[in-house]
Amino acid sequence: MPSVARRYGSGDAAGPFERPSRSTDDALRAPVVLMVSGGADSTALLVLAATSALDIEDGRGRAHIARERLHVLHVNHRLRGIDADEDEEFVRDLAARYGIPCTIRRVDVAALAAASPDGNVENAGREVRYSEATRLANELSAQLGTPRSAARILTAHTANDRAETFVMNAIRGTGASGLSSIPRRRNRVVRPLLDRTHDELCEFLRMRGIVWREDDTNADTRYLRAYVRHEVMPVLERRNPRVVASLSTTCDILSDEDAYLTAVAARTLRDLTRRTGEGALALDAARLSACEVAIARRVVRAAILEVCPDARLEARHIAQVLTLVAAGAGSASIPMGAEARVEYGLLFLRARAPKAHDFAGWLEVPGELPLGDPRPGRTSAHLSARLLPAPDGADIPALALSHGREWAGTSVLLDASACGIDASMGGRLWVDSPHPGDVLCPLGMHGQSKKVSDLLNEARIPAAERPLVPVVRTSPTGPVVWVAGIRADERARCTSRTSHLLELSLRTA
Template sequence: MPSVSRRYATGQNRFERPSGRANNELAAPVVLMVSGGADSTALLVLAVTSTLDIDDGRGRSRIARERLHVLHVNHELRGIDAEEDEEFVSDLARRYGIPCTIRRVDIAARAASTDGNVENAGRIVRYAEAARLANELSASFGTPRSAARILTAHTADDRAETFFMNAIRGTGAAGLSSIPRRRNRIVRPLLDCAHNELCDLLRMRGIVWREDEGNANTRYLRAFVRHEVMPVVEHRNPHVVASLANTCDILSDEDAYLTSVAARTLRKLVRREGLGLVVIDAARLAATEVALARRMVRQALLGVCSELRLEARHVARVLELVAAGEGATTVPLGVEARVEHGLLVIRSRQALPAAVAAWLEVPGRLPLSDGRVLAARLHLVPPGDVCAYARSHALEWVGQSVLLDAAAVGIDPVQGGRLWVDVAHAGDVLCPLGMHGQSKKLSDLLGEAHVPVEERPLVPIVRTSPTGAVVWVAGIRADERAKCVPATSQLLELSLLPAP
C-alpha cells in the first residue's frame, strides 16, 4: 500500500471545476465527523491541509475551508473521558479555524429503549446528527442538501474488521462488501489508508490524539475482531487488509448490479405499500430465483424500517414462510413479516393506525385514523325497481358504497339519526347480503375476503348501536336485514371514501 506521505503531502491544489456543475454545489457544506481518535483527527488535519476525494466529480482536490464544519457527538458513556474528548475536538477545530458543533446524547438510554445494543444506538445517533447538521448548514449556505458531504474516517482496517464482523454475524454479499466508499451524502475518503499510516502521519506532524480505552474491551464484537481475529489472520497473510479491500470492491460492484435487478423485480410484485408497510405477491416471490428473492426480501424489510440490522437468518426465515405459504415472524426492532392469503405483508410497529370507535351522524362524515372517510347520507327512492337500483349502485362502487333501507337500521327519514362504528369483536355474527338470512361469523367473513389478521382492526364495522346488529362491514358486505326491499321508502347511502 502506498505511503500516506506520498498520498497526501503534496499540498497541490488540483481544483478543476467540472463543466456544467453549479457553483453553489461546489460551495456546499462538508461535515467532518470527528471523535478525537487517530483516524478522525487525521481526517480533520488532511481536510484542512491537503487534498481529499469527496466524490464530487473533482477527484483529489482541496476543500475550501469555509465549507468545512466539524461535528462531535458526546455519547455520555465514559464520564470525564468523554468530556475530555469533547474538549480535545473543540480545541483542535479551533486551532485550524474550523467551526465545531458538539451534540450530547444519552446513548445508554437510547439503547435501553430499543434493542439494548449500545454500539448500534451510537451509530444511528451519530449519522442522524450528521444528517441534521448537514441539512441545517445547507439551508444557511443556500445549497442543495444533496450537494452536502458527510465525511467519516473509516480506514482499510475498519473495512477488513467489518468484513469479519459481518461474516461472524451471518450476512450476504452486501454485508461482505463491508463499508462502501459512498452511501448517498456519506463519503469515506480514507478507506484506502491503513490506521498505522495515519498514526505515523500525525506523529510526523507532532499532533496527538485521544485513545478510547473501550476499544480494547473484547466484549464488543469490533474489539474482539481487532484484537483477537486480525492478528491471527495477518500472521498468515501480512497483506490481508489490502487483499480484503480488493475483495470488498469486487463484491460491492456485483452487489450493486444485483440490487438494481432485484429492485426492478420487486416493484412488479408489490401490491400495496405505505408508511411502514409493504404487501408483496408471495406466490410470484416464491417462484423467483433465490438469489434475487433474498435481495427483494431484504429491500422490502429495509424499506419498512431503514434502521434494521439484518442478518442472513432473518431473510432466510421470511423466505421459509413464503415457501410454506403461511406463518409469521418478527425481526429486530419489531418489524413483522406475515404470509397469508397469498400475500407477504411486512409492517413496522407504527404501520397500523389506531382502530376507530365513534358515532357516525346520519347525514354526516366520520374521518378514520388511516385518512379514509366514512360518509352517510339519505336519498329519496327513485322511480322504478329500488332493489335493482341498489344492486347496480353497489356494482358501480365495487362495494365501497352501498344503498340500504334507512328504516330497517333505525334511521328516521326526516330527522336522520346516528350509527355506531367500531371494529370486529370476538363472537360477532351477521347475515351477509346474498345468503338469504343465513348467519356467519364476522371473523369467517373477513377471512374469506382475504383480510390479514393484523389489518382487521382497520375494517370499519357499522352497527345500529355499540351493542347492536351489524349493518355494514365497510367495503366488504352489508347485512341481509338492512337491504332494500320493494317497500323501501328512504335510502341510506354508506360510503367508504379513500384518503384525499
C-alpha cells in the first residue's frame, strides 16, 4: 500500500555515494518478462520497454530497463487457426528485431475451458497466460541467480482496459475490490501503461512505422468486454470525453482504500482467530458480529479463502455466513467444498466435511498408529503406546495425574493390566471413531457412566469434528479405554497396586 509520500513524491532520495544494497543489485539484474500477444497495446509495450523509460515498480521510478533483463513471452491459445500461428510469428520477429529473447508456449485453451467448471474460454486463457508467465519468470530467476520476488511480469493493460473492467464489474455486481479494477501492481505483475490510452499507443506505433496484429474476436459483442468496449463506452464518452481518465482516477482512489481496508481486515482476522487446523479455522463469533460490517465482510471472505482457496465466493455467501454469526447458530455450505457453522460462540470454517472411521485399526503395544492417510500439505497425527514399569516407592496415582496435566490431556498413564495388556508380552488396542451409543466411565466421576457424545459436547468439540476424535478400545466391540485428548476411563486408572504403566499419546507433526 503506497504511503502519501510515495504516491505524491515527497521524501529524500538516496545519497549519491550510497552503496547499493544486495536487494537493489538483485532488482537491477532480475528478469523482466513481457507478455506480448501481438496486438497494438502489447506491441507498444515491447517497443517502449526496449527503447524508453518505464516505471516497473522496482523502486527506481521511470527508468530504462537493461536489455539483457528483457524476455518476451507469447502464448498461442490455438483458438484461431492460422491467424494464431501468424500472431506467434509476428511476435517472434518483433522480439528478434529488438534483440530480445522470445519464448513461445502453445496451449489448447479450448480443451482446458471444456474441462473447467464454468467452461469460460476467456478465463481459461487468462489463467494460462499468467501461469506460463509465472513459470518463465521463475525459470529465468533461477538461471540468473536472483530472488523470484525481484522478477517482474509486465502486461500491456491500458487506461481503456481499466475503465472497461470497472464497467464490467459494475454490471456483474461487485465490491470495492472489483471496482478498483485492474491494479497497477499485484505481487510481481506490473502494468506500466495504465496511464496511457489505446489510441495514444496506436499513434505511438504509427509514428514509429510499426504495424501490429488485430484479433477479430475483439469485435464480437457476444463477449462482455467487447460489448462494453463497442457499445457502452462510446455512449459514456459522448457524455464525458474524459470518462476513461475519470474512471482511472476513481480506480486509483478505490484501490488505495481497498488496500487499507484489506490490511485492517487482516489484522482483525488475526485477532479473532481462536483455533486453527488443517483446512479449518475458528473465529470469535461475538466479536466478529460487533465489527463494522465493511470489515466483517472482508474478514469472513479472507477466512474462507484461507481454508479453501478454491471457494467460489459471491456476496450472497458472505452475507449468509454473517447472518449465521448474528443469529449465533446454524450452518451453511459454500461452493467448492467450504462449510461454515456457528456453535459454542465460535464461527467454524472448514474446507470439507471430515470422514468418519478413516483411521480405524489396531494399535500395537508398544507401537504407533497413523491417524488417517497423510497427504502432502496436511498435518499428520498418530497415536503411540508404550509400557513402563511403575517406579518403586512412587505415588502412582499422583504420578499419573501430574503426567496428564503436564501434557494437557494429549498423553495419559493408565494401568496396563486394566487395559488388557500383558506386561511381559504386550498386546494391542483398537482405535476408531466414536460410535452411536458409546459409553464410558469418565476418570474422576467415581464410576458414573456417560455417553461419549455427551462428553464431546461438554468438551465443546464441534459436531463436524467429532468423527475425527480417536477412541481407544480394548477390542472393536470392547469397552472404551481413552477418548484421545479428552478423557480416560475410570476403570483403566492407575492405582497404588499398578505394576506397569501404559502410556498413550496423541501427537501431531
